[in-house]
Amino acid sequence: MRRAPAPAKINLSLVVGPLRDDGKHEVATVLQRVDLGDCVSLSAAPVLDVVGFDGDTIVRAALAALARRAGVEPRWLARIAKAIPVAAGLGGGSSDAATALRLANDMLPEPLAVDDLAAVAAEIGADVPFFLRPGPQLGTADGTVLAPLDLPQDYWVVLVLPDGAVKASTADVYRRFDERDGMRGFEERRAALVDALAAARRARDLATLPGNDLASSPLAGALLEHGAFRADVSGAGPSVYGLFLEQRRAEAAARTLRTVGRTWVTAPFRDG
Numbered sequence: 001m002r003r004a005p006a007p008a009k010i011n012l013s014l015v016v017g018p019l020r021d022d023g024k025h026e027v028a029t030v031l032q033r034v035d036l037g038d039c040v041s042l043s044a045a046p047v048l049d050v051v052g053f054d055g056d057t058i059v060r061a062a063l064a065a066l067a068r069r070a071g072v073e074p075r076w077l078a079r080i081a082k083a084i085p086v087a088a089g090l091g092g093g094s095s096d097a098a099t100a101l102r103l104a105n106d107m108l109p110e111p112l113a114v115d116d117l118a119a120v121a122a123e124i125g126a127d128v129p130f131f132l133r134p135g136p137q138l139g140t141a142d143g144t145v146l147a148p149l150d151l152p153q154d155y156w157v158v159l160v161l162p163d164g165a166v167k168a169s170t171a172d173v174y175r176r177f178d179e180r181d182g183m184r185g186f187e188e189r190r191a192a193l194v195d196a197l198a199a200a201r202r203a204r205d206l207a208t209l210p211g212n213d214l215a216s217s218p219l220a221g222a223l224l225e226h227g228a229f230r231a232d233v234s235g236a237g238p239s240v241y242g243l244f245l246e247q248r249r250a251e252a253a254a255r256t257l258r259t260v261g262r263t264w265v266t267a268p269f270r271d272g
């Protein structure tokens, strides 16, 4: 049996552009894994089975796609221990899928090359290839073309999932963006993100990254009032994150915001 963590992500920036012919949007997004995570374990089994989380479709689809690409039968039992809230904009399903792909690929007699594994991941979802890579990444095209970023990691992250917030599907959130005609000026907004990334040497500099074009929340303002140097919605929401320089202030903010929803104090995920 092999086991590995499947960390959540936040989008430190999410610049959205035009709808493409394949139904996805051009984006430029800064993806950062955080230390709140699921755990995925994998063992050899007579058939493909996924246990531990009843609603899983994505780990199953990923393992089936890997087996097809590798020309083998999908003979794995995956076990998911869920800690990341579901449909919260924190990428839990994508992270589970990427972790399962990595573990299963390592068990193949002839593992797929890194690029082939990333291609299988991209078939499963736009966020999945990111979770195959270490460290923060800039995601472009539909989010699956990745480039590593050398960003500060010395801050605390408060996550808030507001009570009663039901996530519209990611597809609906992108559709609403189209209705707002938000894709105007995409090239300029993407260039502004690249410039801000080049300038980000200290944690506090992350405050100058462009925000989230898809979603906004008054909770971001509340986190800033509690001392966050940056706060925004993660992905299509509804989770909101705040970045703090001091653990003490992060914990105080999380305690106060427990009146509006579930909160976590975490930090950038470190490999190894």
Ligand SMILES: C[C@@](CO)(OP(=O)(O)O)[C@H](O)COP(=O)(O)OP(=O)(O)OC[C@H]1O[C@@H](n2ccc(N)nc2=O)[C@H](O)[C@@H]1O
Pocket: 011, 014, 023, 024, 025, 026, 027, 029, 088, 089, 090, 091, 094, 124, 125, 126, 127, 128, 141, 142, 143, 170, 171, 172, 174, 234, 235, 236, 237
């Ligand atoms: C918004 C983001 C930000 O990281 O994440 P979440 O908030 O869902 O975690 C991603 O772009 C979501 O990635 P993911 O959740 O993997 O999306 P997918 O399964 O590939 O696509 C679901 C649907 O979202 C829309 N979609 C997704 C990615 C993209 N670049 N453009 C889109 O328009 C499409 O309608 C697609 O059918």
Ligand SMILES: Nc1ncnc2c1ncn2[C@@H]1O[C@H](COP(=O)(O)OP(=O)(O)O)[C@@H](O)[C@H]1O
Pocket: 053, 055, 056, 057, 058, 059, 080, 085, 086, 087, 088, 089, 090, 091, 092, 093, 094, 096, 097, 167, 170, 235, 236, 237
């Ligand atoms: N292993 C899984 N973990 C979480 N969600 C899953 C999983 N498999 C399928 N899903 C479905 O994927 C959708 C997106 O879930 P998730 O990845 O948690 O959130 P998000 O896309 O908001 O980051 C949910 O509707 C959920 O039911």
